[in-house]
Amino acid sequence: MDGIAYLISYTSSGKDEIGQELPPVTTNREIYCTRKSIKQSEFYQASQIGMKPEFVIETSMFDYSGEEIIEVDNVLYKIYRTFERDDEIIELYCIQKVGV
16 A cells, blocks of 8 residues: 545534534544556446546555545545455545535
8 A cells, every 4th residue: 555545424513502403523534545547447337327437546444434535635536436355455436526
């Protein structure tokens, strides 16, 4: 693992004294990872449904807890698919997050 990324999770912070929802609390967790290119077949399949995959992040399965957002090089990406390998590595397939 030769890089660093941040898995981002959001937790509800509850309601205020008059019952209005408070903004969620954001938690960033640093992980060690390797960034890889998207395979041509993955790119083609995703483009069929209007998605443009950017890259794959490989990290330890123990580091991933179902987060949907990852920050790589100060840019936010959405994790649209995961794949657990037999060697305790999980692949996180990323597309650029829009509207952040």
